[in-house]
Amino acid sequence: TPIVGWLRELGGPVDGFHQAMLLQAPADATFEGLQAAVQALLDHHDMLRARLVRGEGVWSLEVPAPGAVRASDVLRVAAGEDVAGEARAARERLAPDAGVMVQVVWFEQARRLLVMAHHLVVDGVSWRVLLPDLAQAYAGGELEPVGTSFRRWAEQLTALDRSAELPLWTQQLTGDDPRLGVRALDPAVDTADTVRHLSLTLPSQVTGALLTEVAAKYRATVNDVLLTGFALAVSRWREGAGTEVLVDLEGHGREAVVEGADVSRTVGWFTSMFPVRLDAGTGSDLGRSLKAVKEQLHALPDNGIGYGLLRHTGTHPEAAAALAALPAPQIGFNYLGRF
CATH class of the missing domain: 3.30.559.30 (Nonribosomal peptide synthetase, condensation domain)
Structure with missing residues (x-):
């Protein structure tokens, strides 16, 4: 897509290029419930499972099937309450070439949840979809279907003259x-x-x-x-x-x-x-x-x-x-x- 091409042309390291949200979780939230909700999100939204492929003169994103990325690999319990420190550590764990596009950190005592995603797979509008879906998944509800996939949109967009x-x-x-x-x-x-x-x-x-x-x-x-x-x-x-x-x-x-x-x-x-x-x-x-x-x-x-x-x-x-x-x-x- 145009914006991925722009990022490629900038040069330099991009592994830590991300967006993040710090959420207040319900008082009765559990790690198990959060893990199930994160898994539902990963399986439902393709781009959260994407992997960056750096080709000659072009970057692309490959998306494996649902279930390929496990919530247990991206969700961890914070060692303490240092949000800034945990955010830096989460950023360091992002690895777009390896398909690690998401990190989630649970601050159990403060009942807060840090959700971080590489910018290659989210934008400002995406959070307006992801956050309600995360709450819906935690409550055990079924997520609304996605309309047009990002892949189809990108293919047809770049075909325009x-x-x-x-x-x-x-x-x-x-x-x-x-x-x-x-x-x-x-x-x-x-x-x-x-x-x-x-x-x-x-x-x-x-x-x-x-x-x-x-x-x-x-x-x-x-x-x-x-x-x-x-x-x-x-x-x-x-x-x-x-x-x-x-x-x-x-x-x-x-x-x-x-x-x-x-x-x-x-x-x-x-x-x-x-x-x-x-x-x-x-x-x-x-x-x-x-x-x-x-x-x-x-x-x-x-x-x-x-x-x-x-x-x-x-x-x-x-x-x-x-x-x-x-x-x-x-x-x-x-x-x-x-x-």
Whole structure:
């Protein structure tokens, strides 16, 4: 898929690339009950049993039959209550080439359950399927069927011809993009070890109107609103370097482009990533800025899924080479939604 191709091209180690959830279990939860529930999850959702196959110039995922991955091999009882330490150890146990895509840790005293999965097999939407299914399986209920398998979706997605979109994506990547720092990013230096984090919590008086009233008034999405504010903030911070802002935008990727597909309950890494050149103007008229950004985003076919097909799947080699020769965005943006 496009996003797996993107990961392959990044280079470097990927074994610990994961997502995780820390859950509060019922007061009467037992290890045996959890093990049965985890086994049901592994058997029901194919991608949790996947194994990474690194071919020449392409990565693929092979999925064995249900029962091939045992809950007893991925579920363990924590030695103590050090969640951070156990999470690091669980990450070290992930081994996608060996088919170890999932780790589950039971903190018996705190009644908490750490569920970790390699990012190759889950995304943000997948957790909205997995967590209710885990609770349903623990209660002894039958899990709802999965619609379209990830394999079928991937095969049909990569068969799509999006070559006509090459001029559009070339235009997005062509133009000024002033350097953010004192030097360009260096993949050899700017690794996960050097990442720094900044987390901010905003009051509901600010976020409430932003996420509801503004979007409704302009018939826009929350993404439209947030990206307008973001584009204005970056252009002001650059102080006179122009109003255009080039961003790598992430989406859920579950677009209705595969005929007859139903991936609403399919677990897997569907994420799309594509460049978009935003121009919100000076911000002197915020309504006009929002309308401009909204139009720029909505002009991208199928929420940008065609870019990854051209750039990262190997199905359009000439287009991939042309896009790879253009400067990549320095900024990434991902709105995960409201949970």
